Each structure stands twice: as C-alpha cells, then as structure tokens.
Amino acid sequence: MKMIRAFIRPEKEQEVVLALEGAGFPSVTKMPVFGRGKQKGLQVGPVHYDELPKTLLMIVIDDEDEKKVVKLIHEKAKTGFIGDGKIFVSPVDTAYTVRTGEEGL
Amino acid sequence: MKEIVAIIRRDKVPEIKQVLEDLGYPSLTIQSVDGRGKQKGAMCAEMDSEMPDSYCTAAKLKPTPSTYALEHTLPKVALYVPKRMLTIVVPDDVVTKIVKSIIKVGYTGKHGDGKIFVAPIGGAVRIRTGEMDGEAIA
Numbered sequence: 001m002k003m004i005r006a007f008i009r010p011e012k013e014q015e016v017v018l019a020l021e022g023a024g025f026p027s028v029t030k031m032p033v034f035g036r037g038k039q040k041g042l043q044v045g046p047v048h049y050d051e052l053p054k055t056l057l058m059i060v061i062d063d064e065d066e067k068k069v070v071k072l073i074h075e076k077a078k079t080g081f082i083g084d085g086k087i088f089v090s091p092v093d094t095a096y097t098v099r100t101g102e103e104g105l
Numbered sequence: 106m107k108e109i110v111a112i113i114r115r116d117k118v119p120e121i122k123q124v125l126e127d128l129g130y131p132s133l134t135i136q137s138v139d140g141r142g143k144q145k146g147a148m149c150a151e152m153d154s155e156m157p158d159s160y161c162t163a164a165k166l167k168p169t170p171s172t173y174a175l176e177h178t179l180p181k182v183a184l185y186v187p188k189r190m191l192t193i194v195v196p197d198d199v200v201t202k203i204v205k206s207i208i209k210v211g212y213t214g215k216h217g218d219g220k221i222f223v224a225p226i227g228g229a230v231r232i233r234t235g236e237m238d239g240e241a242i243a
Contacts, residue, residue: 003224017184021145021171027220029112029140030185058138060222091225096204098113098211098218 001092006057007085008077013055016076029058106226109193113211113219134192139185146184
C-alpha cells in the first residue's frame, strides 16, 4: 500500500476530492497546513508572506493505483502558477479498519 | 521503528491516551482532521432513494453522489466528518499490541470508527540530546 500526501491549493480541494470520488477513491483525510517552498514564501509589494495556507490531502491506496491517483490529483490541482503544491508518496505496511478489526483497505 | 497513524472518533481520544499510557507508550501527536471514507462523508440515507440512477449506478461515473448532493443542497450533507488523527512512533515489536488495543478501545461497531495505518520510519532524533533512532523514541 502507498500513502499519498498532496499539498494543494485550498480552493482546488473540492475539485480534487470529487474527481477522486468519481474515479472510485472516496476516502480522503484533509487538514489545513501552512508551508513554503522554493520561492521562500510570497512577496506582494512591501508585504512578505513567509508561510502560505495549503490543504493537505492524505490518501492510502493499493500499489497499483498509485500512478492513476497521482495523475488525477496533478491534473485537477494544476493551475500552472507557482504554489500549486507537491505530492509525496510513501510506503504503508498495513491498514486496519477499526470497526471490523480487519486488515486491508 | 514504525509509525502508527490512527484516524479515530474524537470522543475516543482520552480513552486511547489512557490505554497507550498503560502500555508504556505515552508519546503521541494529535491532529484535528476532516475525513471521509467509503460512505463518502455524512450524507443522509434518504438521499439515495431520490438520487437519479446516473449518480449512483457506478462509482466510475463522473457526476458523483457528492456532486449531486452539493448541487441539490440536500439537508444534512457533509463531505467530511471531523476526526482525530493520532501519530505514534514505536519499536517494531509492539506494533501489533498497540494496534490491537486501539481497535479495542476505538470500536463502536458503526461506520466511521476509523482506520489505522502502519508505515515504516527511517530514523528519529531527540532534539534535546541528539540521540538517534531507537534511543530517541525510548
């Protein structure tokens, strides 16, 4: 299994989540985060924003769906401007459902 | 070392903290998150009967049940349910024990009890002393 952590623009969150649901991946955990990237924040005139608000979507999926989900998030979250975010993929050993106690997604 | 990420009901947090303390692993990080699972958030059950077939025949279809719910502003529709996310980093040998106790305490039998993920952790450092890996989480 793989855990996908996508840092995306907050205004793109719903679009991404609905697209994921349409592709058969309805399960998502989201949390608001603040971050900065290569551009070291944002300079608007005299004002410097060091950390910018982003939404973090956390999705755990089977290995074979990784490319599909990453591609989908990429397509939907893309605006072409700096600050679109990053997607990270990390391994997950096991998943348990609390209600049933069973292993697997 | 393994990282246990448990997404659980909010009201179960105190109990789980107590259980972890009893097991001897009191360290944890708690985050307030919004989540959705197979039930697609908290959409009322009556909605399904009113929903046109095109929205519910298959998950693969583009206008999803959530899209329908949002477009028609059905009552009691929430795309997300508030949850608590606990992150615990523990040695390999106690993972099963901790996962089992979280499942035991977090169980209510209804949808929305949550998920637990176990992922490998490459390293750890205790910032105060600079201790590495195993010692850092001891």
